[in-house]
Amino acid sequence: MKPALIQGASRGIGAGIVGLLLERGREVVATSRDPASSEALAALAKTHGERLLTVPLDVEDEASIEAAVAAVERRHGTLGLLMNVAGLLHEGPRGPERRICEVDPQWLHRTYAVNAVGPLLVAKHFARLLQHDDPAVLANVSARVGSIEDDRMGGWYGYRASKAAQNMFTKNLSIELTRRFPQLVVLALHPGTVDTGLSAPFQRSAKTLFSVERAAQQLLRIVERASPEDNGRFIAWDGAEIPW
Numbered sequence: 264m265k266p267a268l269i270q271g272a273s274r275g276i277g278a279g280i281v282g283l284l285l286e287r288g289r290e291v292v293a294t295s296r297d298p299a300s301s302e303a304l305a306a307l308a309k310t311h312g313e314r315l316l317t318v319p320l321d322v323e324d325e326a327s328i329e330a331a332v333a334a335v336e337r338r339h340g341t342l343g344l345l346m347n348v349a350g351l352l353h354e355g356p357r358g359p360e361r362r363i364c365e366v367d368p369q370w371l372h373r374t375y376a377v378n379a380v381g382p383l384l385v386a387k388h389f390a391r392l393l394q395h396d397d398p399a400v401l402a403n404v405s406a407r408v409g410s411i412e413d414d415r416m417g418g419w420y421g422y423r424a425s426k427a428a429q430n431m432f433t434k435n436l437s438i439e440l441t442r443r444f445p446q447l448v449v450l451a452l453h454p455g456t457v458d459t460g461l462s463a464p465f466q467r468s469a470k471t472l473f474s475v476e477r478a479a480q481q482l483l484r485i486v487e488r489a490s491p492e493d494n495g496r497f498i499a500w501d502g503a504e505i506p507w
């Protein structure tokens with residue numbers, strides 16, 4: 264099996280997926296803004312160092328994405344899986360808006376840069392490593408709250424809209440990137456509510472809270488079973504389709 268790249272692997276769901284892939288014997292590239300500062304990646308390097316390559320990549324810095332592609336290509340050539348996991352819901356005093364009066368343009372732009380533009384730029388530069396004649400998956404980790412049809416509560420303007428934009432980019436990529444490479448499957452995934460720093464302030468309203476390990480297993484099950492018929496789908500942790 265060709266190597267997997269997990270973008271946004273320093274902690275949370277991304278680190279969980281890297282750990283599970285390494286346990287299963289896969290070659291893995293883990294990217295984050297500063298891999299050297301990640302305790303999770305340091306621990307995984309101790310046990311699986313020979314199959315783990317860590318590469319710096321900041322989705323808000325296109326030059327860092329280009330440098331990451333060069334490093335991955337040198338080591339592995341092509342990839343069998345790329346998961347865009349990095350995401351932003353809150354940072355310091357800034358977080359999801361409850362009402363329109365809380366909307367701040369700078370925060371909207373930053374959320375959009377990390378959650379929507381970031382994964383698209385990663386796809387822009389890494390697509391050629393996934394476009395080959397063997398099976399490959401490009402999976403963008405989205406969120407159910409990014410579904411326009413599923414929005415029944417309102418609020419969370421920046422996060423919802425940035426994930427909705429990410430979803431449109433994913434759908435577009437599923438059409439363009441697979442035209443000459445029908446073995447490539449492009450997906451949007453909803454992990455459910457997972458016990459990470461991102462969800463920590465909002466876990467009380469969750470019906471079910473998954474551990475990182477469980478969420479990683481559930482997402483990898485979808486990715487590993489994905490076939491060309493799944494191309495362009497928005498899929499939840501349990502395999503159910505989510506309306507765009």
Ligand SMILES: NC(=O)c1ccc[n+]([C@@H]2O[C@H](COP(=O)([O-])OP(=O)(O)OC[C@H]3O[C@@H](n4cnc5c(N)ncnc54)[C@H](OP(=O)(O)O)[C@@H]3O)[C@@H](O)[C@H]2O)c1
Pocket residue numbers: 271272273274275276277295296297320321322323347348349350351377404405406407453454455456457458459460461462
């Ligand atoms: N947890 C949930 O309940 C839940 C629910 C639905 C969807 N999701 C989605 O699942 C994904 C992972 O979330 P999580 O819960 O694992 O979050 P998390 O624990 O907060 O981790 C977020 C990750 O994103 C990275 N990141 C943030 N800004 C970045 C940037 N500019 N460039 C590169 N990496 C950046 C962080 O890296 P640094 O270490 O560099 O900050 C970290 O690895 C996100 O896309 C999120 O929207 C999560």
